[in-house]
Amino acid sequence: MHESVADYVAEHPKMAGVLFTALLLLSQAAPAAANMAVANPGP
DSSP states (O other): OOSOHHHHHHHOTHHHHHHHHHHHHHHHHHHHHHHHHHHOOOO
């Protein structure tokens, strides 16, 4: 088990880009999902 995310990224520099991309996609997908839920109120 790693002590922190910073230590993990220091040991695996290539993973920094993967983590950044994942966070970017999640930050864009969450508001879109919320907007879809509000736009379709149901019967």
